[in-house]
Amino acid sequence: LVLPEELVNHYLIHNGGIPSNSFWILEDGCSLWVKKFLPIKFPVGTERTLEDSYLLMVAKNVMPNGLMPFAIDHGGNYFCIDTSGEVYFYAVD
Structure with a gap:
């Protein structure tokens, strides 16, 4: 998985967080509203890591393996981001 440079830089500084x-x-x-970025290194409270x-999501067959x-x-x-670096909004409901 190749992450875009902007996302890598964000995680190097913030480990997730609220934008x-x-x-x-x-x-x-259409409008998009990001509540928060998932932490990558350590969970924050009850929050799951990336x-x-x-x-x-993969174990529950809710999300495809490549996202x-x-x-x-x-x-x-x-x-979500896929293996080519494309970003997707994935509704789970």
């Missing part, structure tokens, strides 16, 4: 700019309106008019979230969740929205849906 300062968390709301985006896309070209098609790896724990991935393993749980790695790195952030969530307020509904618990995931923002």
